[in-house]
Amino acid sequence: MAWRFALMIDPAASDDARTDFADTFTSVDPSAPALTVGELSTQRGDGIFESIGVVDGHAQEVAAHLDRLAHSARLCDLPQPHAEQWRQAVARAAAECGQGEAVIKLILSRGIEHGPTPTAWVTAAEAADNTAARTHGIRVVTLDRGYRLDVPARAPWLLLGAKTLSYAVNMAAIREAKRRGADDAIFTTSDGFVLEAPTASLVLRRGDTFVTPAPNAGILQGTTQLSLFEHLETRGFATAYATIPVDELTSADAAWLLSSVRLAAPIREIDGTGIPVDDALTAAMNAYLLSPRD
Ligand code: PLP
Helix, strand or coil, rough: CCEEEEEEECCCCCCCCCCCHHHEEEEEEECCCHHHHHHHHHHCCCCCEEEEEEEEEEECCCHHHHHHHHHHHCCCCCCCCCCHHHHHHHHHHHHHCCCCEEEEEEEEEECCCCCCCCEEEEEEEEECCCCCHHCCCCEEEEEEEECCCHHHHHHHCCCCCECCCCCCHHHHHHHHHHHHCCCEEECCCCCCCCCEEEEEEEEEECCCCCEECCCHCCCCCCCHHHHHHHHHHCCCCCEEEEEEEHHHHHHHEEEEEECCCCCCEEEECCCCCCHHHHHHHHHHHHHHHHCCCC
């Protein structure tokens, strides 16, 4: 990973009326140690994050990412992030990104054990080259997440739907998908419904309608999916949120995994069954997703 930039943030209270937060930022060397050993983000994965795609220095969909950071903070009982402070931190990081694709990460940790405040920081790094996934497509396998569809409502302490730093399970699912000869996974509920990928949202095309699993199923509302749905609507397509049974996956007319950095990766195989790939539509989606979006 080619790091470009890292900024420690002294988190402002959500009602702080300042307009300039420059003196709450400390630029640090991104390849040098910056956290203390008591950090709860590293000890327990206790914190939240966002990954923002950057194209030619433009950070995409910043407001949607900040909204989701605030939503995750509410679910995790963390102090509300100060939106303007984070927006200025993202602007500082984006200014370091230069031409090409990059990724800005926002991290808000519960802080140091017994310490007074959360720890917060922003990083910027070069993005991986995702051309192959965007153009040739990906093979996925379905993996049981082990929860029924009604678990998020019954057990909110599982934090399903918050983008927490505890991604070890998500990473394990991707490794399992690779062991099975695929590129990525789609999580399913134990009672047979489709959820999301470990780091992406799922969108299916059925005729002229684009469908994605409803976010109240304990999945993240994808900023890329939201932005793409708005765009597809302006092109005259219908969009919908639905509860999708697993056995409807392979009858889709086309399917994609969507995320902020890889963007639209067309799915060409699910559990070994071929799925039609619409090259022209996929290219148009990625052209839109690579255009400057606010
Ligand atoms: N679902 C999960 C579990 C994710 O981790 C992500 C992105 O990291 C997404 C969905 C897609 O979200 P976005 O489009 O905002 O990147």
